[in-house]
Amino acid sequence: MKVYLAIARVTARSVLAYRGAYALGIAGSCFQLLATTALWTALLAGGASIGGFDLPEMKAYLLVGFATGLIGTLVGDWVLANRIRDGQVALDLVKPIDTQKVFFAQNCGGLGLEIVFIAVVSGVFVLLAGPMPGPADGWLFAASLAFVLPIRFGITFLTTMLVFWTENHHGVVWARDGVAAVLSGAIVPLAMMPGWLQSAAAVLPFAGLTSTPALIYLGKAPNPGLLIAIQAGWAVALWYLARFAFRGASRQITIHGG
Amino acid sequence: MKHLLRRRFTTMTAVDAIDLSIEPGEALAYVGPNGAGKSTTIKLLTGIVEPTGGEVRVGGIVPHRDRQANARQIGVLFGQRTQLWWDLPVRESLALLRDMYDISPTDYQRQLDRFDEVLDLGALLPVVTRKLSLGQRMRADLACALLHQPKIVYLDEPTIGLDIAVKDRVRDFLRQLRAEGTTIMLTTHDLADIEGTCERIVIIDDGKIIYDGGLAEVKDRYARERRVHLQLGTPITAADLAARFPAAAVTPGEAHGEFTISFDKSLLTAGAVLTGVAQLAEVVEVRIDEPAIEDVVRRVYAGELNITPGPADAAGAHPPSASPTSAHPAGTHAASARAAYAAGAADARAAGVPGAEDVTGAAGDVDPAEEASR
Numbered sequence: 001m002k003v004y005l006a007i008a009r010v011t012a013r014s015v016l017a018y019r020g021a022y023a024l025g026i027a028g029s030c031f032q033l034l035a036t037t038a039l040w041t042a043l044l045a046g047g048a049s050i051g052g053f054d055l056p057e058m059k060a061y062l063l064v065g066f067a068t069g070l071i072g073t074l075v076g077d078w079v080l081a082n083r084i085r086d087g088q089v090a091l092d093l094v095k096p097i098d099t100q101k102v103f104f105a106q107n108c109g110g111l112g113l114e115i116v117f118i119a120v121v122s123g124v125f126v127l128l129a130g131p132m133p134g135p136a137d138g139w140l141f142a143a144s145l146a147f148v149l150p151i152r153f154g155i156t157f158l159t160t161m162l163v164f165w166t167e168n169h170h171g172v173v174w175a176r177d178g179v180a181a182v183l184s185g186a187i188v189p190l191a192m193m194p195g196w197l198q199s200a201a202a203v204l205p206f207a208g209l210t211s212t213p214a215l216i217y218l219g220k221a222p223n224p225g226l227l228i229a230i231q232a233g234w235a236v237a238l239w240y241l242a243r244f245a246f247r248g249a250s251r252q253i254t255i256h257g258g
Numbered sequence: 259m260k261h262l263l264r265r266r267f268t269t270m271t272a273v274d275a276i277d278l279s280i281e282p283g284e285a286l287a288y289v290g291p292n293g294a295g296k297s298t299t300i301k302l303l304t305g306i307v308e309p310t311g312g313e314v315r316v317g318g319i320v321p322h323r324d325r326q327a328n329a330r331q332i333g334v335l336f337g338q339r340t341q342l343w344w345d346l347p348v349r350e351s352l353a354l355l356r357d358m359y360d361i362s363p364t365d366y367q368r369q370l371d372r373f374d375e376v377l378d379l380g381a382l383l384p385v386v387t388r389k390l391s392l393g394q395r396m397r398a399d400l401a402c403a404l405l406h407q408p409k410i411v412y413l414d415e416p417t418i419g420l421d422i423a424v425k426d427r428v429r430d431f432l433r434q435l436r437a438e439g440t441t442i443m444l445t446t447h448d449l450a451d452i453e454g455t456c457e458r459i460v461i462i463d464d465g466k467i468i469y470d471g472g473l474a475e476v477k478d479r480y481a482r483e484r485r486v487h488l489q490l491g492t493p494i495t496a497a498d499l500a501a502r503f504p505a506a507a508v509t510p511g512e513a514h515g516e517f518t519i520s521f522d523k524s525l526l527t528a529g530a531v532l533t534g535v536a537q538l539a540e541v542v543e544v545r546i547d548e549p550a551i552e553d554v555v556r557r558v559y560a561g562e563l564n565i566t567p568g569p570a571d572a573a574g575a576h577p578p579s580a581s582p583t584s585a586h587p588a589g590t591h592a593a594s595a596r597a598a599y600a601a602g603a604a605d606a607r608a609a610g611v612p613g614a615e616d617v618t619g620a621a622g623d624v625d626p627a628e629e630a631s632r
Contacts, residue, residue, distance in 0.1 A: 003357040010354055014345040091341045093306045096329040097358055250306075 004105040011109025051192040060132040064214040067118045072152040074110030081169035136219025144213040147231035151208045154238020164249040185211030205234035285442040287456035291559045295465040296445045333408035337415035342387040348398045349383040359406035373401040393424035410441045449552040480554040485547040490515045491540035
């Protein structure tokens with residue numbers, strides 16, 4: 001345990017060394033947040049509501065979406081993917097450590113800076129974008145927020161395993177991020193999607209990334225306990241699925257050049 | 259406990275079986291041309307890859323099954339890669355390894371002091387990895403590989419890309435490790451790394467061990483040629499010298515009065531050559547080439563030298579000195595070898611090696627129990 005904490009700590013320091021570069025990336029996401037806010041402001045002008053969301057609620061939804069979209073991404077899949085692609089993962093395998101836990105620790109190492117960015121952007125957004133509701137239940141929201149990191153890690157780790165076969169990360173990332181953006185409710189709330197897609201999204205892990213925390217924040221979840229339980233179930237299931245996949249995938253380590 | 263340490267592994271690469279055992283405290287040079295299967299062997303021994311057949315055992319542990327337990331007893335250096343954290347000072351990387359291997363503060367400090375002494379590590383501790391030169395990086399990486407005082411060390415090209423001074427330093431360090439009784443498996447293309455460190459050499463080519471024996475013996479058997487370079491003060495022709503030494507080849511050098519006499523050491527001695535030349539001409543300068551292992555290996559790679567195992571090697575490709583291993587029941591080896599062929603064929607197909615199908619036939623010989631256990 002001590003060593004994984006140390007890895008998280010060391011990662012946090014590495015991340016800080018590149019805070020400028022990360023801040024630039026965040027600026028890009030902020031722009032996206034502003035654009036979608038402008039769009040919804042136009043759509044929901046004059047007290048209209050779509051899919052049960054009025055403008056202040058929609059703004060809060062978008063902000064929660066921005067925050068959850070950032071969690072667990074600063075030190076994300078590219079760290080692992082690059083290590084697999086260039087074979088550096090071999091060095092992790094000759095250490096008495098669990099590779100999956102190492103990457104989770106690294107993932108957590110980025111959390112500090114992520115929280116700083118979220119706090120700054122949220123503060124500015126609330127000031128600029130005007131009134132929006134606070135969390136309906138702070139504790140439930142916090143609980144559901146806590147599962148975002150492990151779920152994202154599980155999905156990321158699992159899909160990154162494909163790099164062992166594809167030897168290329170970009171296609172894998174694009175496919176995954178495209179699917180996740182839609183099914184997590186990060187683009188539009190799931191409530192606005194066709195019924196069959198809603199039902200599918202409800203049982204898939206992606207909803208736990210954005211939709212669940214956002215709905216709990218707004219108090220729009222009919223059964224928040226169940227949603228959090230689904231999140232927890234996925235967090236655990238993905239951990240073991242990824243573990244199983246890694247065992248198979250690491251056999252794929254090719255022996256280039258003898 | 260240490261005496262119980264015995265390693266016996268049967269590993270397979272693209273097309274054939276490797277049957278190799280290393281005794282505790284032994285220093286083994288593992289050489290072969292690019293793509294021969296050296297790194298594959300190390301990956302099998304470290305548990306990074308799982309053998310598709312046969313058996314691998316390190317200190318009683320099956321590496322790919324107990325990867326972490328195995329990792330505690332080994333130290334690994336891949337010369338072409340670094341295990342240091344790119345954005346952090348060397349000190350931080352070492353501290354992380356300390357936590358990884360649960361090294362006590364006293365042991366940790368003692369190791370740092372020692373690395374400072376032999377590798378001049380102290381100066382590197384505060385430097386961020388990405389700012390290290392290649393030589394500095396290799397010194398720091400050596401420290402990383404050996405920090406937890408592993409009893410078995412795999413070094414994959416530890417001197418690659420280094421300048422002479424750093425190479426010497428690394429080699430000195432290897433000799434010191436060797437003297438302390440660390441088991442060393444050294445893979446290198448720079449054969450000067452071997453001399454003075456390893457007493458046993460295994461040459462592999464095409465996934466097959468083509469020589470396994472003492473370094474001195476390999477030189478003795480295959481590096482028989484001696485060369486005496488002479489600078490003579492008296493005018494004399496190559497033909498005169500050749501007539502004097504019918505068993506030797508005489509070639510004139512570039513400058514006037516320079517000659518090189520090459521001969522088989524079993525037919526002639528350097529002393530006899532010198533005495534003979536002195537009777538014909540005044541000898542101004544003499545240089546005698548030591549037989550270098552490099553010459554032998556170069557000729558093996560080039561396919562000029564067909565090394566055929568002697569009677570000792572034929573007993574199972576073991577060095578004559580490793581008597582405890584020879585005590586192994588012969589049947590175990592045979593079974594592993596069969597399994598290895600089958601796996602070899604599978605691997606070869608994956609790697610796209612032509613001719614792999616030729617070996618698949620051997621798969622039928624695999625012990626069903628062993629097949630099932632995979």
